[in-house]
Amino acid sequence: MKYTFSVSDEQNQDRIDKCISAYYEDLSRSYVQRLIEEGAVLCNDSPCKSNKKVSSGDRITIDVPESVIPPIEPEDIPLDILYEDEDVIVVNKPKGMVVHPAAGHYSGTMVNALLYHCKDLSGINGVLRPGIVHRIDMDTTGSVIACKNDAAHKEIAKQLKEHSINRNYLALVHGNIEEESGTVHAPIGRSERDRKKMAVNVRNGKDAITHYQVVERFQGYTLIDCKLETGRTHQIRVHMASIHHPVVGDKVYCTQKPPCKLEGQALHAYLLGFKHPKTGEYIEIKAPMPSYFTEFLSTLKSF
Numbered sequence: 001m002k003y004t005f006s007v008s009d010e011q012n013q014d015r016i017d018k019c020i021s022a023y024y025e026d027l028s029r030s031y032v033q034r035l036i037e038e039g040a041v042l043c044n045d046s047p048c049k050s051n052k053k054v055s056s057g058d059r060i061t062i063d064v065p066e067s068v069i070p071p072i073e074p075e076d077i078p079l080d081i082l083y084e085d086e087d088v089i090v091v092n093k094p095k096g097m098v099v100h101p102a103a104g105h106y107s108g109t110m111v112n113a114l115l116y117h118c119k120d121l122s123g124i125n126g127v128l129r130p131g132i133v134h135r136i137d138m139d140t141t142g143s144v145i146a147c148k149n150d151a152a153h154k155e156i157a158k159q160l161k162e163h164s165i166n167r168n169y170l171a172l173v174h175g176n177i178e179e180e181s182g183t184v185h186a187p188i189g190r191s192e193r194d195r196k197k198m199a200v201n202v203r204n205g206k207d208a209i210t211h212y213q214v215v216e217r218f219q220g221y222t223l224i225d226c227k228l229e230t231g232r233t234h235q236i237r238v239h240m241a242s243i244h245h246p247v248v249g250d251k252v253y254c255t256q257k258p259p260c261k262l263e264g265q266a267l268h269a270y271l272l273g274f275k276h277p278k279t280g281e282y283i284e285i286k287a288p289m290p291s292y293f294t295e296f297l298s299t300l301k302s303f
Contacts, residue, residue, distance in 0.1 A: 001063075001064050001066065002061060002062065002063050002064070003024060003061070003062045003064065004059065004060065004061045004062075005023055005059075005060055006057055006058065006059055006060070007019060007054045007055065007056055007057060007058040007060065008056065008192070009056045010192065010193050011023075011054065011056075012054070012055055012056040013053050013054070013055070014053070014054055015050065015051055015052065015053060015054075016036070016041070016043060016048055016050065016051075016052045016053075016054050016060070017029055017032045017033050017036060017050040017051075019054050019060070020032045020041070020060060020062060021196075022194060022196060023060075024062070027062075027064070032050075032062075033050045035062060035063075035064065036048065036049065036050045037050075040062065040063040040064070040065075041060070041061070041062050041063075042060070042061040043058055043059070043060055044058055044059050045059070045061070070106050072101050072106065072111065072112065072115065072127055072128065072130075073107070073112065073115070074112065074115035074116035075107060075108065075112040075113060075115075075116055076113075076116050077108065077112060077113035077116065078113075079091050079110075079113050079114070079117055080092040080093075080094070080287075081117075082143060082285050082286075082287055083283065083285050086148065087147065087148055087149060087151075087152040087276070087277055087278050088145055088146065088147055088148065088152055088156065088276070088277065089114070089117075089118060089131075089145070089146050089148065090143055090144070090145050090146075090272060090285050091110060091114075091143070091144050091146070092141070092142060092143060092287040092288070093110055093136060093140075093141060093142060093143075093144050093269075094141060094290065095138075095139055095140075095141050095263065095264040095290060095292070096138060096139065096264070097109065097110055097138065098110070098138050099111070099132060099135035099136065099138075099144060100128055100129040100132050100135065101128045101129075102128065110144065110146075111128075111129065111130060111131070111132065114130075114131060114146055115130070118131070118146075118148055120148055120149070121146060121147070121148055122147045122148065122149050122150045122152065122153035123150065124150055124153045124154070124157075125153075131146035131147050131148065131153070132146055133145060133146070133147055133153060133156045133157050133160060134160060134231060136269050137234065137237075137267075139249075139251075139264045139265050139267075140169075140265065140267045140268070140269060141264070141267075141268045141269070141287075141289075141290045141293070142169070142268045142269025142270055142287045143269045143270070143271070143272035143285055143286075143287045144269070145272060145274065147277070151277065151278075152277040152278070154277075155275075155277035155278075156274060156277055159274055159275060160231065163229055163230065164274075164275070165272070165273065165274045166227070166271060166272070166273030166274070166284070167227070167228045167231070167269065167271070167272060167273075168225055168226065168227050168228075168269075168270060168271035169225070169226045169228070169236055169267055169268060169269050169270065170215065170223065170224070170225060170226075170267075170268045170270050170289065170293075171212075171223070171224050171226050171236055171240065171247050171266060171267045171268075172221055172222070172223050172224075172247070172248045172266035172267075172293075172296070172297070173221065173222050173223075173224060173240050173245040173246060173247055173248060174220070174221060174245055174246055174248060174254065174256050175220065175221070175222065175244065175245045176217065176220070176221075176222055177212075177214055177222045177224065177245055179214075180213065180214050181211070181212065181213040181214065182211075182212055183209065183210065183211050183212070184208075184209070184210045184212070184239040184240070184242065184243060185207075185208075185209050186200045186202075186205075186208060186239060186242060187200065187201055187202055187205030187206055187207055187208055188200060188201065188205045188206060188208040188232040188233070188234070188235060188238050188239075189201035189203075189204045189205030189206060190204070192204075197234075197252060197253070198232070198233050198234045198238050199238060200238060200239075200242045206230075206232060207230060208230045208232040208235050208238075208239065209228075209229035209230050210226055210227070210228060210229070210235060210236055210239045210240075211226070211227040211229060212224045212225065212226045212227070212240075213225045213227075216297075218297075218300040218301065218303070219300070219303050220259075221248065221300060222245065223297065226240075234252070234253070236267060237250050237252070237253050237265075237267065238253060241253040241254065247265055247266060247267050248262065248265070248266040248296075249262045249264055249265035249266050250265045250267070251265070258296070259299075259300075259303065260296070260299050262292065262296050263292040264290075264292060264293075266293055266296065268287070268289050268290065268293055269287065270286055270287050270288075270289065271284065271285070271286050271287075272284070272285050272287075273285070
C-alpha cells in the first residue's frame with residue numbers, strides 16, 4: 001500500500017524517518033528506517049537515507065508491504081470480572097494491559113484473555129477486536145465492557161453513539177481547581193505539531209465534552225470526578241492539560257513530576273452504567289481503585 005503526503009511547515013528540517021513516523025502513527029520509527037533501507041521510501045521521487053533533512057513541501061512516498069496479521073490466540077490471563085452474563089462482560093482492566101491486539105501488541109491483551117475466558121465474542125469488529133465496543137488507554141485502569149454476541153454489540157454501540165452510557169473517571173490532576181465543578185467543551189483531534197499526540201484542535205478536531213466535579217483537595221493537587229459526554233481518544237488527559245491541570249503521572253501530556261513515586265497515571269474508569277442490551281434494565285458497575293492510586297492519595301494526605 002502506498003502512502004503520500006507533503007511535509008508541513010512544522011516538520012521543516014526534521015529527519016525524514018522522524019517526519020514519517022510522526023505523520024503515520026502506526027509506523028514506528030525503526031520500521032520506517034527499515035523501509036528506507038529497502039528503498040521503499042522516496043523524497044520527491046528519489047531514494048534517500050534515514051538522516052535526510054526534509055523541507056516544507058517535499059513530497060514523501062512510502063510503499064508499505066501488506067502486513068500479515070498473526071492469529072490472535074486465547075491466553076490464560078487472569079481477569080478481574082465485575083459483571084458477566086450471556087451477553088456482556090465488564091472487566092476491571094489493570095494498568096499496562098492493552099485492550100485489543102495491534103501492531104506490537106498481539107499477545108497479552110484483554111482480548112487474548114477474553115477469548116480464553118468467554119470462548120465466544122461478537123465478531124463485528126473483526127479478528128483483532130472481537131467483542132470490543134470501546135477501550136481505555138493502556139495505562140488507564142478501570143471498567144471496560146465487551147459483548148459476547150453481535151446483537152449485544154450493536155445495542156451497546158448504539159448507546160455509546162447516543163451518549164447514553166454513563167462513564168465516570170477519577171482523575172488526580174496537578175494544581176488547585178478553584179471552582180467546585182465545571183465543563184471543558186473543546187474539540188479534540190490529531191496534534192498538528194506532533195502526530196503521535198492528540199490536542200485541542202479547533203480546525204480539524206471532533207466535538208468533545210468533559211464534565212468534572214471536585215472530590216477532594218490536596219496541597220497542590222485536586223482529585224476530580226470526570227463524566228464523559230463524548231469519548232474521544234485521550235479525552236480527559238487532553239482536556240485537563242488544556243486548562244493547565246494535567247493528569248498526574250501522564251507521560252504524554254504532563255511535564256510535571258509527582259512529589260513521590262507513582263507507578264502509573266492517576267486516571268481510573270470507576271463507573272460504567274448502561275442499559276442491558278437484552279432486558280433494557282439499567283446496570284451500574286463500579287470498579288475499585290488500584291492500590292497504587294489509593295496509596296498515592298494516602299501519601300498526599302501526609303504532606
